[in-house]
Amino acid sequence: MRIFQMQRISAIALVAFMAIHMVVVHYPPGHLDFSRVLVRLGQPVWKVIDIAFLFAVLMHALTGAYDVMMDVERVTPYKRVFAGLAIVAGIVAFVYGTMTIIAFQPSPEMLAAF
Numbered sequence: 001m002r003i004f005q006m007q008r009i010s011a012i013a014l015v016a017f018m019a020i021h022m023v024v025v026h027y028p029p030g031h032l033d034f035s036r037v038l039v040r041l042g043q044p045v046w047k048v049i050d051i052a053f054l055f056a057v058l059m060h061a062l063t064g065a066y067d068v069m070m071d072v073e074r075v076t077p078y079k080r081v082f083a084g085l086a087i088v089a090g091i092v093a094f095v096y097g098t099m100t101i102i103a104f105q106p107s108p109e110m111l112a113a114f
Contacts, residue, residue, distance in 0.1 A: 003063050010060035017053040038106040047101050054097045062086045 024040070025032070040046050066086050069075050075082065 003067060006059060007063045007067065010056050010063065013052075013056040014060055017049075017056060020049065021053075041104055042106045047104075050101050051098050054101070055094060058090050058093055058097075062090045 025037075028036075041050075063086075066082060069082050070079060
């Protein structure tokens, strides 16, 4: 039951994040070029949004994969192993993705190139 709830909550979060993504990236007011993207990716508010988006994607993907695996009867005895693997994979991916998002700082040279 908890997996079901996690899947649904992450789906709702993904709808909200995808709406933000579509408005900001695909339908921005005015012309969108790479320098504006670089500036946006360097802002702390967008870093928080990107980290939350990453968390929602990982939660949705890993709970979905876990549910699919539990539908296979030969795999169900190893339920705890798969849950542990999913948790470890999620933590590793989240830490790596978060470090990448936080570390990104556009240099003046990058901004001047565009």
